[in-house]
Amino acid sequence: MKKGKCKLCLLQKDLQESHFLPAAVFKALLSPTERNPHPRFVSPNITLDTSRQMKDYVLCRECEQKFSENGERWVLSHMAKDTGFPLQEKLRKVAPIRSIPTLKTYAGALIPAIDVDKLEYFALSVFWRAAVHDWAPVHGQKYERLELGPYEETLRQFLLSLSPFPKNVVTLISVYEELNFTRTAFPPARGERAPEGRSYSFLIPGIQFSLSLGKGLPPEITEFDSHGPERKVFMALHAGWQADRLRSKLLLKQLGRPPAI
Numbered sequence: 001m002k003k004g005k006c007k008l009c010l011l012q013k014d015l016q017e018s019h020f021l022p023a024a025v026f027k028a029l030l031s032p033t034e035r036n037p038h039p040r041f042v043s044p045n046i047t048l049d050t051s052r053q054m055k056d057y058v059l060c061r062e063c064e065q066k067f068s069e070n071g072e073r074w075v076l077s078h079m080a081k082d083t084g085f086p087l088q089e090k091l092r093k094v095a096p097i098r099s100i101p102t103l104k105t106y107a108g109a110l111i112p113a114i115d116v117d118k119l120e121y122f123a124l125s126v127f128w129r130a131a132v133h134d135w136a137p138v139h140g141q142k143y144e145r146l147e148l149g150p151y152e153e154t155l156r157q158f159l160l161s162l163s164p165f166p167k168n169v170v171t172l173i174s175v176y177e178e179l180n181f182t183r184t185a186f187p188p189a190r191g192e193r194a195p196e197g198r199s200y201s202f203l204i205p206g207i208q209f210s211l212s213l214g215k216g217l218p219p220e221i222t223e224f225d226s227h228g229p230e231r232k233v234f235m236a237l238h239a240g241w242q243a244d245r246l247r248s249k250l251l252l253k254q255l256g257r258p259p260a261i
């Protein structure tokens with residue numbers, strides 16, 4: 001424990017040792033499965049070192065608990081592990097509202113077993129954490145903080161439950177259809193910087209989260225927003241589709257205009 005200013009509530013408190021990505025993510029990467037014995041966190045060899053290094057005194061106990069209750073606990077219990085992949089299993093039990101060969105769209109709003117609020121909160125808590133602290137190097141390379149600009153404060157207020165879900169913030173949630181992604185994770189990385197705004201994404205076993213920020217985000221981003229009325233969640237065959245603007249455009253074209261639910 002260490003005294004200091006908590007970066008979320010801004011109060012002088014005893015700070016907890018916070019992990020950059022939850023420790024459970026690294027634990028899941030390290031438990032071998034028959035299907036996928038080799039962990040990957042950017043590269044297979046650095047998983048252990050990274051899990052040891054990427055923690056620091058950032059948040060107070062109350063704020064850590066908030067992160068856990070509002071997102072982390074639910075999401076980590078639903079990510080891919082060697083014992084199963086609950087989020088994927090829950091999605092497979094219901095029919096997608098739209099489907100093309102590489103992408104299924106589910107309406108989280110119609111699936112009581114899926115808590116889209118918790119998925120979004122978790123995603124925003126990780127992106128925010130990646131912006132407010134200088135974390136230890138990954139792969140011996142300096143980890144570059146994310147630049148959230150004015151959204152850093154907007155997100156802090158949302159995460160602290162001081163304000164509603166922020167405007168001009170788009171989160172995308174994609175569940176992997178293949179099981180060989182279960183032991184792969186990568187930290188929030190800078191995506192393509194478009195004139196309309198910033199985009200970032202990160203992966204925990206089986207679930208990829210993306211964030212786009214900006215007032216003029218184009219339809220190939222806003223169409224996939226998890227916070228719209230359908231509370232969309234996707235199941236996709238390939239990694240990184242959200243970060244790839246051209247592919248998103250193409251997928252949007254293939255999806256066509258959906259009927260409103």
Ligand SMILES: [Zn+2]
Pocket residue numbers: 006007008009010011013059060061062063064
């Ligand atoms: Zn705090």
